[in-house]
Amino acid sequence: MADHLKIFTVDKSPPHLIVIPNGQGASFRYADLQMECNFVRTLVADSSCLFLVIDLSNMAYFGSEFIGALIMLGRERKNRGGKVAICSANDNMYDVLKGMSLFKLWPYYATREEAMAALSESSGI
Numbered sequence: 001m002a003d004h005l006k007i008f009t010v011d012k013s014p015p016h017l018i019v020i021p022n023g024q025g026a027s028f029r030y031a032d033l034q035m036e037c038n039f040v041r042t043l044v045a046d047s048s049c050l051f052l053v054i055d056l057s058n059m060a061y062f063g064s065e066f067i068g069a070l071i072m073l074g075r076e077r078k079n080r081g082g083k084v085a086i087c088s089a090n091d092n093m094y095d096v097l098k099g100m101s102l103f104k105l106w107p108y109y110a111t112r113e114e115a116m117a118a119l120s121e122s123s124g125i
Helices: 030-044 064-079 091-099 112-122
Strands: 008-013 016-021 051-055 083-087
Touching: 008 030, 016 030, 016 064, 016 112, 030 064, 051 064, 051 112, 064 083, 083 112
Parallel strands: 016 051, 051 083
Antiparallel strands: 008 016
């Protein structure tokens, strides 16, 4: 799905939409990041996918602009009545996200499978 994307891989498996950032988040050009986020945001807004899972397994590092983009995607899903989870961050990025209190917005899970199961279970799906 969405073969033209370079920064994100997306897997639409209703009721889940999995967004997987790829590469080094600090090295993305801001314009490219914004363009891809706008496209992914349309997928996040799709009512067939109630749950957004942000899978960070392919990221070693990301900067504040990238974190801001992820927050924007998460808010889009939450504002449309869905739920969001983050998963699979490396130890350093886990500490950064925790320090930013991002886990107060959305829960964190060690794996994508755990995140998907928890979101589905919490909604009785």
